[in-house]
Amino acid sequence: MARVIVAGAGISGLTAAYALRRAGHEVVVLDEGGRTGGRMHSERVAGFLMEHGPSGMALPAPRAESLVTDLGLAPERIARAPAARSRYLVRDGRVHEVPLQPHRFFRSGILSPAGRLRVLLEPFVAAKWSDETIADFTRRRFGRELLDYVVDPLVAGIYAGDPHQLSVSAVFPHLKRLERLCGSVILAAARSRLRPGVKPAACDFAKRASFSFREGMGMLPQAIARHLACDLYLNQRVEAVERAAGGEFVVTVRERGVTRSLKADGVVIALPAYAAARTLDRLDARVAGALAEIGHPPLAVVFLGYRARGVAHPLDGAGALTPAVEGRDVLGMLFSSTLFAGRAPPGHVALTVFVGGARQPQLALLQPRELQDLAHDEVRRLLGARARPVLARTRCWRHGLPQPGLDHARRIAAITALESEHAGLFFTGNYFSGVSTVACIEQATDTAQRVQQYLASSRGRSRQAAAPFRSCEAPEKGGRSAIALRVTPAGQLPA
Ligand SMILES: Cc1cc2nc3c(=O)[nH]c(=O)nc-3n(C[C@H](O)[C@H](O)[C@H](O)COP(=O)(O)OP(=O)(O)OC[C@H]3O[C@@H](n4cnc5c(N)ncnc54)[C@H](O)[C@@H]3O)c2cc1C
Numbered sequence: 001m002a003r004v005i006v007a008g009a010g011i012s013g014l015t016a017a018y019a020l021r022r023a024g025h026e027v028v029v030l031d032e033g034g035r036t037g038g039r040m041h042s043e044r045v046a047g048f049l050m051e052h053g054p055s056g057m058a059l060p061a062p063r064a065e066s067l068v069t070d071l072g073l074a075p076e077r078i079a080r081a082p083a084a085r086s087r088y089l090v091r092d093g094r095v096h097e098v099p100l101q102p103h104r105f106f107r108s109g110i111l112s113p114a115g116r117l118r119v120l121l122e123p124f125v126a127a128k129w130s131d132e133t134i135a136d137f138t139r140r141r142f143g144r145e146l147l148d149y150v151v152d153p154l155v156a157g158i159y160a161g162d163p164h165q166l167s168v169s170a171v172f173p174h175l176k177r178l179e180r181l182c183g184s185v186i187l188a189a190a191r192s193r194l195r196p197g198v199k200p201a202a203c204d205f206a207k208r209a210s211f212s213f214r215e216g217m218g219m220l221p222q223a224i225a226r227h228l229a230c231d232l233y234l235n236q237r238v239e240a241v242e243r244a245a246g247g248e249f250v251v252t253v254r255e256r257g258v259t260r261s262l263k264a265d266g267v268v269i270a271l272p273a274y275a276a277a278r279t280l281d282r283l284d285a286r287v288a289g290a291l292a293e294i295g296h297p298p299l300a301v302v303f304l305g306y307r308a309r310g311v312a313h314p315l316d317g318a319g320a321l322t323p324a325v326e327g328r329d330v331l332g333m334l335f336s337s338t339l340f341a342g343r344a345p346p347g348h349v350a351l352t353v354f355v356g357g358a359r360q361p362q363l364a365l366l367q368p369r370e371l372q373d374l375a376h377d378e379v380r381r382l383l384g385a386r387a388r389p390v391l392a393r394t395r396c397w398r399h400g401l402p403q404p405g406l407d408h409a410r411r412i413a414a415i416t417a418l419e420s421e422h423a424g425l426f427f428t429g430n431y432f433s434g435v436s437t438v439a440c441i442e443q444a445t446d447t448a449q450r451v452q453q454y455l456a457s458s459r460g461r462s463r464q465a466a467a468p469f470r471s472c473e474a475p476e477k478g479g480r481s482a483i484a485l486r487v488t489p490a491g492q493l494p495a
Contacts (some may be wrong), residue, residue, distance in 0.1 A: 005030065005251050005264040005409035007238040007279065011437050012444045013270030014224040017066065020450035021228060022070075025455060028262070029228060030253055036225040038272075040437065044214025045391065050303040052266045052395040054217050054437050055334055056080060056210040061438040063445050071223040076213045084339045086317030089153060090328065095313070095382050115145030122345025123184035123442060131406055132386055134163035134171060141185060153321035156331040158359025159435060162300045162324075163257045163401050170404035171434075210387030211342050217437070240268050241279050243422060266424040266451055270444065272296065273402050273431040280418075283425075287418045290411040294431050298364035299400030300355040302375035303336075305391035308349045311382025315349055320382065329363060330355050330378045350388065351379060356396075357404055368394035402431035475491060 006017045009031035016030045035041070039053035057064055059224045066075055068098045088095040089110060099105045106116060119142050128140065134155060138147040147163065155163045161169065182188035225232055239259070240252040250371035271274050277291035318339055323334035331354040339342035344350040356364025364408040366374065370488055372392040379385045417426050433439050448454040 003047075003264050004266040004268060004455070005249070005262060006268040007251070008038065008236070008270035008272075008275075008429070009033070009036040009225070009232060010272075010440075012430065012440045013038075013220055013268065013424045014024070014221050014228070015441050015444035015453070016268050016270060016410075016426075016428055017228055017231065017446045018224050019445055020131065020451060021231065021372075022073040023448075023452050025229050025452070027228070028236055028264075029232045030251075031232075031234050034234055035343070036232065036234070037218055037221030039397065040217050040221050041395075042218030043143070043393075044215065045393065046305075048303070048348070048350050048391055049216050049343045050350075050393055051336065051337075052301055052303075053397075053494055055219055055336065055339060055352065056212040056217070056313070058208045058210045058436060059436050060208075061441070064438050064441045067224075067441060068220070071220075071227065072457060073213065073223050075220060076215070076219055077211055078340055079215055080210045080212075080318070080339055081341060083316055084335065084421070087207030088317050088320035088365045089149065090320060090322040090382060091149060095324070095379075097317070099269045110149055111145050112428050115143060115149075119146055120255060121185075122186045125184070127179050127183045129180065131167050131169040131176070131409070132302060133406065134166050134168045134319070137168040137172075137179075138163065138173070141179070148325045149323050152325070153323045153332065155465070156324070156354075156357060156359060157321050159403065160331055160354060160359075162358035163357060165295075165403060165406050167408050170408040176374050191431075194401075209383050214342060219436075234478050236385055238279050241269065241425070250423060252418050263311075266426065266452060266454060268426045268428060272399060272429060274299065274399055276427065276429070284418050287414050290363070290381050291431075293407070294411065295358070295403040295405070296399035296401065297356065297358045297361040297403065297406065298396060298398050300351040300364040300371050300394060300396045302391040303369050303391070303393045303395075304351045304353060304372070305344060306351070306379075306380060306385060306389050307387065308347055308348050310385060310387040311379070312386065315383070326357055328378060329374050331357055331359060331381075333375075333379065339439050351383075357400060360368055362395055364400070365398075368396075371396075403434050404431065416458075424454060426454075454471040 003026045006013045006027060006029045011118050013029060014036065017027045018370060020027045042051040042054065043050045051335055068077060085236060086100045087100065089098045091110065096110060099108050101368060122141050125141050134151060135147055138151045150162050155166060159166065179482050180190035223460045235255055237254045242250045242326055243314045244250045249267045251264060251266045251267060253260050271279065273291045273294040275294055277288045280288040280291065303437065315335040315338050317335055319332060319334035322328045322330055334352040336352045337350040355371055355375065369395045374384065376389060412432065419427065426447050428444045430440050432443050
């Protein structure tokens, strides 16, 4: 059986490893961190459940759902609460409910009469074939106000991104496709609504149902890790991936100052783009350069727990987004205890506030206490918090989410070319086809299928089986020294 090394134990790497393992392949997963899940990290403190990364998964998500069922996690699954259907938006310093039906949205005061008229002129705007930024696309087709008050906050909410930097073809490919196919996004969306079985258009995004788990999103990577058990090694930094003269891959791994080389028939690089870039320097500096160019501005997540009676706003929705033109210090806030049950103890509410991203990267790097003060101040002004939070925690992701800019297609093409050049080398991660966990799971499952096809080829089959391992301990004991897993006769990582 061929051995595959998966670098990265975030949801992308774990999903790929799980699929390969289920197909009977020998898989070794390596992560530099002391826990699995990467950005997917839930923590319960004093009855509050904090999500340091994703809070939920948007539906439809067929592959994510079948993964959940396969893992036996279905009983732990919880749906977004009906009370969280509403969305809020900040305009003129106040939060306003955003109607989700297009006709109700249109009649609301979110857009001025002139802004609404400009949106209605969209079918008369000529189509443009080349890629452009989300800001240019929206302004050209729908006018400035829709950009400022709808698209900008949406992009901040999904990518912590700046629409003036992101590529519309990379982030909202279906919008560009609708423009190319029908000449008008509005007409194409209206026509597709009349046809059954058509994918939801962009305006349906905010309405989508979502789900999480009783003890948070972190339950998913933990469940996969339990299934992988003996094949998962933490505190292992992948430093380089190279090709040996015999054709096999050599992966250089560093653990607490000690460097080792592992051999593999196939390698799946499931690292964030900036980390993947560093591992590829020796194999292909050009592709490493392309990966390194993908920006990951810092993003801070501030969790605030309040006594329920200390917040004036009813928090009857999923959360509130703040458009850049409002000049505020936060990208938005989730009403976490409304979104999913069990996020706050009785008599309390929980909010998750996002700071930084491409809009104000420097703010994400403030000290935790400063971030908590800043977030509380915004909650006080926008939602009427009357007292200080009873619990506050901050998590700063120094490298937040990948920002697919105008050159993104060229970069992805370079990575794909490298895969073809080095059969057995595969990439997966949130910089390919979207940052959502659902997109990561889809992409990683596809990647695992490609790995299997490769291994099934004569080249993969002709490889010698790797030496069997001797012993195995339970994963993530005490959450610290993490995993001491398969151990070779010499007591080391399998070489
Ligand atoms: C604050 C925040 C909120 C989000 N909210 C949502 C949401 O509500 N819904 C949603 O669907 N998505 C959300 N996302 C996006 C989603 O969580 C991520 O896109 C997804 O989890 C990325 O998974 P990944 O496995 O590709 O990467 P990661 O989770 O980044 O995993 C990569 C792994 O690689 C490891 N690594 C890095 N370098 C090395 C190295 N040299 N050697 C070995 N290991 C290495 C890291 O330790 C990490 O474990 C959010 C993200 C963030 C940051």
